[in-house]
Amino acid sequence: MSAFTAADVKRLRDATGAGMMDCKKALTEADGDYDKAVEFLRVKGAKDVGKRLERSTTNGVVVSKDGALLELDCETDFVAKNADFVALADRLLEIGLQNTPADAEALLNTEVDGQTVAALVEGESARIGEKLVLSRFVAFEGATATYLHKRATDLPPAIGVAVQYSGGSEDAARSLAMHIAAARPRYLTRDEVPAEAVETERRVAEQTAKEEGKPEQAITKIVEGRVNAYYKDFVLLEQPSITEPKRTVKQIVDEAGMTVERFARFEVGQA
Structure with missing residues (x-):
């Protein structure tokens, strides 16, 4: 019979969070050896994790x-x-x-x-x-502004933004981080947009225009308009400012004397 006490079971429960019966079984299997019991529970837990993949x-x-x-x-x-x-x-x-x-x-x-x-x-x-x-x-290294946003008051932050910048002010950088949280940009400049993404927008715009019966001479202009709209949606510096919609983020940033070097936006449950 394994030699362990109720205090040993409690210690194992407190350390691992496992149930009382699981702790008793682990200590029994480990002949009362605490470290082996922990290992036993971890192995069991690893199997459980596999089931949850x-x-x-x-x-x-x-x-x-x-x-x-x-x-x-x-x-x-x-x-x-x-x-x-x-x-x-x-x-x-x-x-x-x-x-x-x-x-x-x-x-x-x-x-x-x-x-x-x-x-x-x-x-x-x-x-x-x-x-x-x-x-x-x-x-990020250097001057960085961060912003965290909660979806609900009783939950922890689910959206986080970090902006690395130079020049300007901390307040201006934090304001930009708040814009990024709300506007969901994917790229800093249009040079960062993958060529295949642009080509997809061009192809869709052209096919849509043709199916709608648009004049052939107007299609080029329509395609360029669609691509520019894509840039305005997903390129940070070309987005309309959340606080001043008639101005672009670039105009706001330039006025603040700030250069945006890079940014990251994380949102729980979103790619």
């Missing part, structure tokens, strides 16, 4: 610090507003700031406390009982 993660949190953004996703809003879940996101962000990985994939492969960040997330996923996904991470 097909679940969608449309809830979560975006956290920010010192010019960095991190998005951690989960399945339900109940977990999204759980203090342990938000604390995990903050911890992952700190690891990212300390190790400066290039992106979320590199962060997942980072070693911390004898395990990878991926294993850490997997272990927390098993403990919490939901699929957790570290979706995105970015860290």
Whole structure:
């Protein structure tokens, strides 16, 4: 018979968040050895995580610090507003700031406390009982303004923006970050727009114009208008300002004496 006490069970429960019967079984299988019991529960948890792979993660949190953004996703809003879940996101962000990985994939492969960040997330996923996904991470250097937005007052921030800039003021940069949160730009300048995206817009515009019976001599102008409209929708510097719709973001930024170097926008549940 394994030698362990009720206090041992409680200690294991407190450390892992597993159920009482699972902790008793783990200690029994491990002959009372605490470390082996933890390992037993982690293995069991890993199997549970595997069963949850097909679940969608449309809830979560975006956290920010010192010019960095991190998005951690989960399945339900109940977990999204759980203090342990938000604390995990903050911890992952700190690891990212300390190790400066290039992106979320590199962060997942980072070693911390004898395990990878991926294993850490997997272990927390098993403990919490939901699929957790570290979706995105970015860290900017230099002057950076960040903005976090909540979709609901009882939920943590689900949209995060970071803007790296030079010149201008912190207030102007933060105002721009708020614009980005609302306007959803994908690119900074039209030079960043993939050629295939532009070609798709041209093709769709041309085919639509022909099907609508537009005169052949007008099609070129219609196509260019469609492409320019695409730029206004998705290129930050060409978007109409949220605060001053008659002016472009570029006009606002230039007036502020600011140069936008790059930006990132994360939104939970959105690609």
